[in-house]
Amino acid sequence: MAMTGVLRPGHAQLRVMNLEEAVHHYRDIMGLIETGRDAEGRVYLKCREEVDHHSVVLREADAAGLDFIGFKVLNEATLDQLEADLNAYGIATTRIPSGEMLETGERVRFQVPSGHWFELYAKKTAVGNGCGLVDPTPWDPASIRGMAPLRFDHALLYGPNIAEVTKIFTEVLGFTLVERVLNPEGTANLIVFMSCSIKSHDIAFAEYPEPGKLHHCSFAMESWDDVLRAGDIMSMHKVPVDIGPTRHGVTRGRTIYAWDPSGNRFETFKEDRQSYPDQEPLTWTFEALGEGGGLDYVQRKLHDTFLTVVT
Numbered sequence: 001m002a003m004t005g006v007l008r009p010g011h012a013q014l015r016v017m018n019l020e021e022a023v024h025h026y027r028d029i030m031g032l033i034e035t036g037r038d039a040e041g042r043v044y045l046k047c048r049e050e051v052d053h054h055s056v057v058l059r060e061a062d063a064a065g066l067d068f069i070g071f072k073v074l075n076e077a078t079l080d081q082l083e084a085d086l087n088a089y090g091i092a093t094t095r096i097p098s099g100e101m102l103e104t105g106e107r108v109r110f111q112v113p114s115g116h117w118f119e120l121y122a123k124k125t126a127v128g129n130g131c132g133l134v135d136p137t138p139w140d141p142a143s144i145r146g147m148a149p150l151r152f153d154h155a156l157l158y159g160p161n162i163a164e165v166t167k168i169f170t171e172v173l174g175f176t177l178v179e180r181v182l183n184p185e186g187t188a189n190l191i192v193f194m195s196c197s198i199k200s201h202d203i204a205f206a207e208y209p210e211p212g213k214l215h216h217c218s219f220a221m222e223s224w225d226d227v228l229r230a231g232d233i234m235s236m237h238k239v240p241v242d243i244g245p246t247r248h249g250v251t252r253g254r255t256i257y258a259w260d261p262s263g264n265r266f267e268t269f270k271e272d273r274q275s276y277p278d279q280e281p282l283t284w285t286f287e288a289l290g291e292g293g294g295l296d297y298v299q300r301k302l303h304d305t306f307l308t309v310v311t
Contacts, residue, residue, distance in 0.1 A: 003074070005082070005174040006196040009152055009203070010072035010121065011054055011101075012217050015061035015311075016262040019043065022058050025260050029237050030219070031146025032056060035127060036102045044102055047151045047219065048143035052124040053103035055152035056217075064262035064311040066214035068117035069155055069203070070107065071173075071196070072124065079122045082173065083108045089172050098123070112168055114159030115211020147230040149219035153269055154201050156215040158208035158310045162192060165205050169194050175202070176277040179250055181294065183207065184286045191289075193251060200251040200273045213310040216257060218267040224254050230268040231256050243303050247272075249293040250284055257306075264311050 016022035023043050026032045032045040035054050044054035052072070059067060073079050083093050086108075096107040096119065105123030112118065130140030159165075166189065169175040178201055181191040193201035206215065221227045231245050234256070242265060244256035252272040259265055284294045290302030 003197070005074060005078060006120070007072045007074060008197060009055075009069060009154060010052065010124065011057060011070045012152060012155060013042075013057040013059060013067040013069075014214075014217070014262075014264055015063060015065045015067060016058050016260070016264070017061065017064055018261060019058060019060040021261040022060075025239075026056060026058065027146075029146050029233060029239065030266075031144070031148040033143065038102050042102075046127070047149045048140065049129050049150040050152070051126050051129055053127050054124075057101070064264050066116070066155070066157070066212070066217075066264075066311070068109065068119055069157075070119045070121055071202075073120050073122050076105075076122045079106070079108060079120055082120055085172050086110055086168075089168065091168065091172075103127075113161035113164045114157060114205060115213075116157050116159060117212075147219075147221070147233050147268060148226070149221055149230075149268065151220050153218045153220040153271070154199070154203060155217045156191075156204040156206065158206045158213035158215050159211045160207065160209060162189060162205040162207050166192050166194070169203065176275070177281045178275045178279075179282045179284070181250060181284045181289050182286055186285065190286060191250075195275065198274045198276055200253065200271055200275060208310070210310075214264060215306075215310050216265040216267045218269045221268050221270045224270050227254055227256060227268050227270050234258050242305050242309070243296060246299065247297040248295060249288070249297045250282075250295065262311070265309070 036044040043058045045056045093110045098105045103125035107119040107121040109119040131137045175194040178195045179193040180189045183190040191206040193204045240259045242257035254270040288294045293300045
């Protein structure tokens with residue numbers, strides 16, 4: 001597909017309760033690359049294949065969770081147009097000045113009915129992936145440490161009013177509904193998976209009574225072997241694992257879910273499915289989320305923690 005409008009997930013700012021413990025986890029165990037610290041004490045990191053300055057920002061706070069997710073858009077004209085479209089839809093926006101976040105241009109911030117905050121931006125300093133721009137190497141040996149994910153891939157967020165959130169993302173921001181899980185009654189969507197690319201999802205939402213909750217941030221791995229290797233590293237460092245290694249039926253992803261030291265869930269994920277915007281969304285019944293292998297295709301069970309533990 002032609003890449004216009006919203007391009008990709010660009011960054012997530014996470015609240016952590018002990019900053020140096022979190023830095024050790026994301027930098028030394030997961031293998032993200034630290035790219036800076038700002039006057040507010042926030043720590044910036046990127047994954048090895050990412051070109052832009054950062055994709056994860058850590059902020060020390062009293063409670064774990066998600067501050068916001070940023071999506072990169074094509075250019076400043078696109079940023080202006082999407083802000084106008086959001087305003088016309090009835091969504092208030094705020095302009096965050098350039099430089100408030102390290103190496104990042106002006107951002108348009110807004111809140112959706114699930115209680116989550118998002119922002120759009122067009123500029124972030126490109127620092128490269130270590131492979132070069134002319135006659136590039138296939139990978140940078142210096143970047144392979146820890147689990148070594150390729151990129152920040154997507155997030156699953158829990159909150160109310162996801163029917164309205166779905167409309168905002170599809171009708172205003174140009175995302176495609178790729179897959180969905182119905183509620184137990186079969187009358188509405190319980191979980192939706194939406195993409196601004198041909199990935200199985202760039203953002204997902206699940207209906208939940210409390211607003212603004214984070215289920216997980218996901219990091220793309222190069223192969224199933226790399227997912228399994230990440231599991232070995234989790235065990236070596238006694239990182240608590242939630243689910244996996246296994247395959248999802250929904251999105252077909254191969255996965256391990258685990259928790260960082262503050263209790264924020266993260267995922268190491270190998271995508272197996274791509275979907276173009278002209279394809280019909282796949283539908284899963286609630287029963288199939290468990291016994292049909294929607295969540296855990298290997299064990300065909302619905303793990304209680306998946307539906308109940310959020311930050």
